[in-house]
Amino acid sequence: FIATLATMTIFRGATYVFTNGNPITGAKMNSSFLFQFMGRGYLFGIPFPIIIMLVAYGVLFVLLHKTAFGRKTYALGGNETAARIAGVRTKMVTMLIYTISGLMAAIAGIILTSRLSSAQPDAGTSYEMDAIAAVVLGGTSLAGGKGRIFGTLIGALIIGTLNNGMNLLGISSFYQQIVKGIVILIAVLLDRRSSNNG
Secondary structure, three states, X not given: OHHHHHHHXXXXXXXHHHHOOOOEOOHHHHHOHHHHHHHHOEEOOEEHHHHHHXXXXXXXXXXXXXXXXXXXXXXXXXXXXXXXXXXXXXXXHHHHHHHHHHHHHXXXXXXXXXXXXXXXXXXXXXXXHHHHHHHHHOOOOOOOOOOOHHHHHHHHHHHHHHHHHHHHOOOOHHHHHHHHHXXXXXXXXXXXXXXXXX
């Protein structure tokens, strides 16, 4: 977890260095129909980002709940040592998990850049906390080995609704951070209590 935060900070800093803190825009970025469509297009009246999310949800649901890889992922999250003794190639599974996570982050980044029509060096700042809140609210245990894709989807919808609601109410971004921090803290405490009772 600490290594993940460290590399995130390194790459975020590198982004500021390469861009000098300025957004990247250009005619080529806005001239691509596919690029514009990914973030702002509609298919059968449904925003295309929603369709991408549903497709990703379906693929990951099958992968996690209907395949050997999914069972190995749960085993690895529950007890890495026991999974290794049971014959799971833990390093390979871990690498695949991080690869899939990186792919999802890349797709999200492309969609966000398309919606903004520019690449902002500070885009996505504090999204990691929203992600943690979403998965914990969705029932995923921070201790590992427990969680469902559907729960994470519900958690993401809750966080999205909370963010939009506070924006519509005109609540200051400073107070929004406090509220989301409290939500994360409550979710973590409930997760810990559930783990202790289990």
